[in-house]
Amino acid sequence: MxxxxxxxxxxxxxxxxxxxxxxxxxxxxxxxxxxxxxxxxxxxxxxxxxxxxxxxxxxxxxxxxxxxxxxxxxxxxxxxxxxxxxxxxxxxxxxxxxxxxxxxxxxxxxxxxxxxxxxxxxxxxxxxxxxxxxxxxxxxxxxxxxxxxxxxxxxxxxxxxxxxxxxxxxxxxxxxxxxxxxxxxxxxxxxxxxxxxxxxxxxxxxxxxxxxxxxxxxxxxxxxxxxxxxxxxxxxxxxxxxxxxxxxxxxxxxxxxxxxxxxxxxxxKPYACGLVIHPVIDGCISLHKKLGARTASIEKVHLRVNPLVLELTGKTEPRTGLEGKFSVYHSAAVVLIDGLSTSKHYTDTVVNRTDVVALRPKVSAEVDRSVAVDEAFLSITLNDGTTITQHVEHALGSLQKPMSDADINxxxxxxxxxxxxxxxxxxxxxxxxxxxxxxxxxxxxxxxxxx
Amino acid sequence: MxxxxxxxxxxxxxxxxxxxxxxxxxxxxxxxxxxxxxxxxxxxxxxxxxxxxxxxxxxxxxxxxxxxxxxxxxxxxxxxxxxxxxxxxxxxxxxxxxxxxxxxxxxxxxxxxxxxxxxxxxxxxxxxxxxxxxxxxxxxxxxxxxxxxxxxxxxxxxxxxxxxxxxxxxxxxxxxxxxxxxxxxxxxxxxxxxxxxxxxxxxxxxxxxxxxxxxxxxxxxxxxxxxxxxxxxxxxxxxxxxxxxxxxxxxxxxxxxxxxxxxxxxxxKPYACGLVIHPVIDGCISLHKKLGARTASIEKVHLRVNPLVLELTGKTEPRTGLEGKFSVYHSAAVVLIDGLSTSKHYTDTVVNRTDVVALRPKVSAEVDRSVAVDEAFLSITLNDGTTITQHVEHALGSLQKPMSDADINxxxxxxxxxxxxxxxxxxxxxxxxxxxxxxxxxxxxxxxxxx
The missing domain is CATH 1.10.4100.10 (2-methylcitrate dehydratase PrpD)
Structure with missing residues (x-):
């Protein structure tokens, strides 16, 4: 043609x-x-x-x-x-x-x-x-x-x-x-x-x-x-x-x-925020399961992500629900605590919730061009020095891991x-x-x- | 301040x-x-x-x-x-x-x-x-x-x-x-x-x-x-x-x-077309007066104008009234013949009028960066070899030669x-x-x- x-x-x-x-x-x-x-x-x-x-x-x-x-x-x-x-x-x-x-x-x-x-x-x-x-x-x-x-x-x-x-x-x-x-x-x-x-x-x-x-x-x-x-x-x-x-x-x-x-x-999209945050959310859901009751003893959280993540969602101190959608730090903090991500997690109330605000500054992010946009490497250090890592290869909702019809329903x-x-x-x-x-x-x- | x-x-x-x-x-x-x-x-x-x-x-x-x-x-x-x-x-x-x-x-x-x-x-x-x-x-x-x-x-x-x-x-x-x-x-x-x-x-x-x-x-x-x-x-x-x-x-x-x-x-604007054509129109109105009955014996018309004139209004063969507004050639031809410029001169009918279409290809234009946008140099050669020129320093409607309240009325x-x-x-x-x-x-x- x-x-x-x-x-x-x-x-x-x-x-x-x-x-x-x-x-x-x-x-x-x-x-x-x-x-x-x-x-x-x-x-x-x-x-x-x-x-x-x-x-x-x-x-x-x-x-x-x-x-x-x-x-x-x-x-x-x-x-x-x-x-x-x-x-x-x-x-x-x-x-x-x-x-x-x-x-x-x-x-x-x-x-x-x-x-x-x-x-x-x-x-x-x-x-x-x-x-x-x-x-x-x-x-x-x-x-x-x-x-x-x-x-x-x-x-x-x-x-x-x-x-x-x-x-x-x-x-x-x-x-x-x-x-x-x-x-x-x-x-x-x-x-x-x-x-x-x-x-x-x-x-x-x-x-x-x-x-x-x-x-x-x-x-x-x-x-x-x-x-x-x-x-x-x-x-x-x-x-x-x-x-x-x-x-x-x-x-x-x-x-x-x-x-x-x-x-x-x-x-x-399974989650109500910027797509580039999705692999981090998947990783935090997995980490939440691994952590169990130890969520309270997180000392620091480190993310290694595609550069677009910080370019698009790099807000460190969101004040509103809308701003929360543009903060990978908010998403990581709230999902580590709650273990899931719904539209209710991007309201003014939740963005300003005491436990979320307390965990947020412990989250740091490093950009790495070799990390794909639907990929993320996460690492959590607990107060006792324990380190737990998670690699998300393809986020849910990516072409490699699409939502099913049932997911969409x-x-x-x-x-x-x-x-x-x-x-x-x-x-x-x-x-x-x-x-x-x-x-x-x-x-x-x-x-x-x-x- | x-x-x-x-x-x-x-x-x-x-x-x-x-x-x-x-x-x-x-x-x-x-x-x-x-x-x-x-x-x-x-x-x-x-x-x-x-x-x-x-x-x-x-x-x-x-x-x-x-x-x-x-x-x-x-x-x-x-x-x-x-x-x-x-x-x-x-x-x-x-x-x-x-x-x-x-x-x-x-x-x-x-x-x-x-x-x-x-x-x-x-x-x-x-x-x-x-x-x-x-x-x-x-x-x-x-x-x-x-x-x-x-x-x-x-x-x-x-x-x-x-x-x-x-x-x-x-x-x-x-x-x-x-x-x-x-x-x-x-x-x-x-x-x-x-x-x-x-x-x-x-x-x-x-x-x-x-x-x-x-x-x-x-x-x-x-x-x-x-x-x-x-x-x-x-x-x-x-x-x-x-x-x-x-x-x-x-x-x-x-x-x-x-x-x-x-x-x-x-x-x-006194004329219903691109502003950059205005000095040419003023010049053609003056030339029409000088020419009198000799309009019919025009052999060629030469314009020396600011480069914007051809960039914005360089259409050589307009077919509609709208296109006529973007053709300095149409404006020059119709104004030399009629001696004035009104909104009626940019209709489909006038753009396709036989005498206008006949004169249009005789108009040539040369761009010159030293000519201001409200300025134009015009030169007409008649069949008998006579040359008539016109220099428009500032077009009507320019800041140097604004329309009066009476003009606007x-x-x-x-x-x-x-x-x-x-x-x-x-x-x-x-x-x-x-x-x-x-x-x-x-x-x-x-x-x-x-x-």
Whole structure:
């Protein structure tokens, strides 16, 4: 396949999406989309009472349009553009959503938030819905592959920047955009692409997938009306890749388009914090078991980790739950004491708990480029001089050690426990798994609301 | 004043805005804000039937909120967030709005579009309105000064990227944000800042001030609810300036803040196309007068211009009105024939007019770094060998040769002629000039609608 020699990358992607026949989507890709849906919906319901969402909803309350679309886990119904924004926020605010490891994109937030909101207004059959999501994640992650890691290193939150392309793809496919309209949608999405890593640790981080969902949905809606844009926005000398990255390699990232599906590399997180902390948490769970009652006599804890761990989660003195998600020290301390990690371990209360605050300064971390991002070496010294070590080769949730469907169900039930009855959670789960067979995938919105 | 040694630039700007006493705004600044209002409102009404606006409104029609705010020049009333978007689009779509020459920012679109929309929902007295606009333009242009020209050279449309800071400032001042909330608003605006020059020549260009208005308005509304963000988003190592520019010089750009007002450098355009073409148009108007009936015997036209002219407006064969705005060749040809330049000279029809298309290829252009951006040297050779030259030292609308208030009124009446009756246009003009004295500046929205 050498389409890139005649078409630009933007048009190649647009042609691919516009001409894709949904029958050609492999069954394992369908299954992976369903896994992604369950994970995304659980995260959105779990984050639906978070102050970041509540404040955003309060800010926009006087300006909302008529209620075609659901805010997951809540009673409100709002216009689809704002539903996309709000569900994008709630699905990311716990830092518990999915990750494409190669690029650090969180693919589901922008894509599902946009398409589900639209499908409550324009019915979309389950088969088309699943195909549209697969295409959205595909385009989003492949564009990210073409500009990362430089793009992320510069300071861009790649979920915010490429998320709009994913959302535009999913919505554009469902709305049957032709290739030219799809290329325009990419132009419109690109010229709204934004999100700075500088705001990590504040409510703005979760704004990024929300805005990406809203911008991508907007882009597809506008392109369908004939709102024009560049038709080569990805690769042009002043286009997305060159302006927002260094030495991009977009063409390479399209190799095997349509035969290998990037969504298969989508990984789910068992723990509600930065992915790079996961191997440390796995190690601390194991060490907690080995320690038993001796947790109280820890003198020091030493971590040897990939450099990204301290770059992304190096906060030594977190004061809030949100900051706790960016502190490997907090995670290590609280998991060594409690022996497990749930979303409740990243609340203001737990971050300031006396025993956690006391153990935290005893944790030191050393970076080592030879340690993989899903790997960690831990060493604990007790007051009596005893040393206990632990090596985590691949963290749970990594591609080598993925969460099972049962793990994902467990996570969904945990995240929705405070919002839905057990019966309702089970019902919702069943509907999510059979998304491909639904006459209108938009019906999922209604059942994911809180009555 | 050495506040920057103790406060970061973000907080310095936030403190400045939050603590500004409106009585301290100089009268010449008030007058310049009124000039900017007349110019902005005229452009928005003039652009209100443009396909770019119509298509955007059609795309979002099912999702609009209740109608507190006016779409200028039209009958519709929509929610304030979308009014900000729509008026931002229409005010820029003719490429006829104001320009801060030092940075190429078009300051009014984001700022007026956001604040007028809000003031139709939350009444804002005229004095506060004018002060908020002055502060908005001040912050927007000073941030641009701190990152340009590198920011623009990289490929960012600076009006799209800094416009959100301006809109957030104006709205934040009117909503009485404290300094911390104002800093958050800058963080929220920064992490939504976007707009690529790659989309110039398409409908997306005018989307930029629209989205900037909407994003800035959103940012201030969210910050007021306590939606948190970075408090040093402008200057942080991974903040706006470092990620989106090279060697930024933010601190320098704050010198004389509060004593010298950048809005005084705001310039208005007499012609509905790229500013860099203006000296060529002035020259062609003069040459048309000199030529008289000899226009038909032009053999060749030679332009010697600043390099930016060909970089920004070098399209040799424009096919649409929009593309015509980016073709110095079209402008030279049509003005030599018609002897004047109005918004009607950038329609599909005129760009494809037989006499214009015939003269266009006879126009050649040479770039010369020693020629200023508001300067041009023109030379015409006739069939009989006669040569006629023209040197334009400063184009009309430059800081050295600004449009008078009467010029701006003439432009407003021209732009609104197809939408309003003469009487209505005169009434609206009067209300705009006395904006400072209005009990609610939001009343301007209603009178700028089309009945």
């Amino acid at each position: 050498d389409r890139s020699s005649t078409l630009g990358v933007t048009q190649e992607l647009a042609e691919f999406v516009a001409s894709f026949e949904k029958g050609k989507l492999p069954s394992e890709v369908r299954h992976q989309v369903a896994r992604s849906l369950v994970n995304w919906a659980g995260c959105a319901v779990g984050g639906s009472a978070h102050p970041a969402l509540v404040k955003a909803m309060d800010a926009f309350k006087p300006f909302l349009g008529s209620g075609h679309a659901s805010v997951l886990g809540r009673a409100e119904r709002v216009d689809a553009l704002h539903a996309a924004l709000f569900n994008g926020i709630s699905s990311h605010v716990l830092d518990f959503d999915d990750t494409h490891h190669a690029t650090l994109v969180h693919p589901s937030g922008p894509v599902f938030s946009a398409l589900l909101a639209l499908s409550e207004f324009v019915p979309i059959d389950g088969d088309t819905f699943v195909t549209a999501i697969a295409l959205g994640i595909e385009v989003e992650c492949r564009i990210a592959l073409g500009v990362c890691p430089a793009h992320y290193d510069i300071g861009w939150h790649v979920t915010g920047t490429v998320g709009g392309f994913g959302a535009a793809t999913a919505v554009g496919y469902a709305l049957k955009l032709n290739a030219q309209q799809m290329a325009w949608a990419y132009g419109i999405a690109a010229t709204q692409a934004a999100g700075l890593r500088e705001v990590f640790g504040t409510m703005c981080k979760s704004l990024h997938p929300g805005r990406a969902a809203q911008s991508g949905l907007s882009a597809a809606l506008m392109a369908k009306q004939g709102f024009t844009s560049s038709e080569r926005v990805l690769e042009a000398p002043r286009g997305f890749a060159h302006v927002m990255s260094v030495n991009p390699h977009l063409s390479d990232s399209l190799v095997d388009l349509g035969t290998r599906w990037v969504v298969m590399d989508n990984a789910f 467990f996570k969904f039930l945990d995240l929705t426990a405070e919002k839905f009855s057990k019966e309702k959670s089970q019902q919702v789960l069943e509907q999510c798994w059979r998304v491909s067979q639904l006459a209108n995938a938009g019906d999922l919105g209604a059942i994911l609301r809180r009555e | 050495d506040r920057s040694s103790t406060l970061g630039v973000t907080q310095e700007l936030a403190e400045f805005v939050a603590s500004f006493e409106k009585g301290k705004l100089p009268s010449e600044v008030r007058h310049q804000v009124a000039r900017s209002l007349v110019n902005w409102a005229g452009c928005a009404v003039g652009g209100s039937a443009h396909p770019a606006l119509v298509k955007a409104m059609d795309a979002f029609k099912p999702f609009l909120g209740s109608g507190h705010a006016s779409v200028l020049g039209r009958a519709e009333r929509v929610d304030a967030l979308h009014a900000a978007l729509f008026n931002g689009i229409s005010s820029h779509v003719l490429d006829f709005d104001d320009t801060h020459h030092a940075t190429l920012v078009h300051p009014s679109g984001p700022v007026f579009s956001a604040l007028l929309a809000l003031s139709e929902f939350v009444p804002i007295d005229g004095d506060t309105f004018v002060t908020a606009i002055a502060l908005g333009i001040e912050v927007e242009c000073r941030i641009a000064l701190g990152v340009c020209p590198a920011h623009y050279d990289i490929g960012w449309h600076v009006t799209g990227t800094v416009g959100g800071f301006g809109a957030a400032t104006a709205v934040g001042y009117a909503l009485k944000l404290n300094a911390q909330q104002m800093a958050w608003a800058y963080g929220i605006a920064a992490t939504q800042a976007a707009g690529l020059r790659e989309v110039f020549g398409t409908m997306c260009k005018s989307l930029h001030p629209g989205r900037a208005a909407q994003s800035g308005l959103s940012a201030a509304l969210m910050a007021k609810q306590g939606f948190t963000s970075s408090e040093r988003v402008l200057e942080a190592p991974r903040g706006f300036a470092h990620v989106m520019s090279v060697n930024p010089h933010l601190s320098d750009s704050l010198v004389d803040l509060g004593t010298r007002w950048v809005v005084m450098d705001n310039a208005f 003439f432009k407003f009446l021209d732009l609104t002629a197809e939408k309003f009756s003469k009487e209505k246009s005169q009434q609206v003009l009067e209300q705009c000039w006395r904006v400072s004295q209005l009990a609610n500046a939001g009343d301007l929205g209603a009178i700028l609608r089309r009945e």
